[in-house]
Amino acid sequence: MVFKGGFKTTTEELFKELSDAVVSCKKDDVIAAVGKAKGQAPAVELIDNGLAAGMNEVGVLFERGKLFLPHVMMAADAMSAGVELLQDELASGEGAGSKLGVIVNGTVEGDVHDIGKAIVSTMLQAAGFEVHDIGRDVPLQNFIDKIKETNADMVGLSALMTTTLQGQKEVIELLKENGMRDGIKVMVGGAPATDAWAKKIGADCYAENASEAVVKAKELLL
Numbered sequence: 123m124v125f126k127g128g129f130k131t132t133t134e135e136l137f138k139e140l141s142d143a144v145v146s147c148k149k150d151d152v153i154a155a156v157g158k159a160k161g162q163a164p165a166v167e168l169i170d171n172g173l174a175a176g177m178n179e180v181g182v183l184f185e186r187g188k189l190f191l192p193h194v195m196m197a198a199d200a201m202s203a204g205v206e207l208l209q210d211e212l213a214s215g216e217g218a219g220s221k222l223g224v225i226v227n228g229t230v231e232g233d234v235h236d237i238g239k240a241i242v243s244t245m246l247q248a249a250g251f252e253v254h255d256i257g258r259d260v261p262l263q264n265f266i267d268k269i270k271e272t273n274a275d276m277v278g279l280s281a282l283m284t285t286t287l288q289g290q291k292e293v294i295e296l297l298k299e300n301g302m303r304d305g306i307k308v309m310v311g312g313a314p315a316t317d318a319w320a321k322k323i324g325a326d327c328y329a330e331n332a333s334e335a336v337v338k339a340k341e342l343l344l
């Protein structure tokens with residue numbers, strides 16, 4: 123419960139304000155809402171239940187033709203600015219500075235969505251993993267090259283579109299072709315990915331969000 127000028131703001135209301143600010147597509151509104159909410163609930167909750175919830179609503183409105191691509195781009199930009207403000211808290215997790223394992227993380231070729239993937243990278247890093255975030259729209263061979271270069275223990279593959287999901291499967295095939303599959307764990311994520319999909323393509327796990335990604339990475343690597 124937050125007291126401001128005599129009015130009580132519940133955490134639920136803060137989440138709603140964050141979500142509404144993203145839906146407004148206005149960066150200033152998001153920055154103001156994050157400024158108000160910061161410190162009132164863990165950063166990860168402000169992102170998951172507030173900013174990301176708003177982004178999902180933007181997706182629904184886009185799908186229904188109520189918002190257009192420029193709006194989605196503005197909302198994404200506003201959301202990134204909000205996440206940026208929470209970055210210091212995310213990055214100062216209890217594991218910061220330790221080295222639980224090496225993880226290469228990226229969004230597969232053909233897919234420019236990287237907001238969620240970036241949050242996953244930050245959370246894994248905060249939990250104590252050495253994370254090499256290789257960006258978005260990453261040529262599949264680059265995952266293999268980076269895994270070799272960093273001697274990674276795990277690779278995270280993000281895909282936000284049904285059309286790019288296939289890239290996750292192809293990276294696993296490339297790992298097999300290169301004789302590397304036994305030495306690395308594969309974690310898949312992104313809105314269209316599921317547990318069943320992970321099993322089908324022979325990934326080691328699927329995680330629905332950044333907090334779950336940390337739990338699963340620890341289960342598989344420690």
Ligand code: B12
Pocket residue numbers: 170174177178179180181182184185191194195198227232233234235236237238239241242277278279280281282283284285309310311312313314328329330331332333335
């Ligand atoms: C923002 C957005 C954009 C932004 C992206 C900006 C950026 N820098 O990322 C912009 C405007 C650029 C964009 C472009 C496009 N988009 Co878009 N976009 C979205 C939107 C609205 C939100 C995505 C988002 O950021 N969510 C918030 C974050 C926090 O959530 P998240 O990404 O899901 O991540 C969480 C989990 O999934 C998970 N996770 C994510 N990655 C990983 C990785 C690992 C390893 C793990 C374990 C977990 C994990 O953890 C994250 C944190 O909790 C979605 C709708 C939606 N509901 O997903 C559509 C959506 C994904 N886009 C869509 C489309 C169609 C497009 C375009 C083709 C539009 C166009 N006509 O040009 C282009 C794609 C261009 C390309 N080649 O990639 C469709 C995809 C449909 C499909 N086929 O599946 C969607 C679903 C919208 C819709 N309903 O139609 N988009």
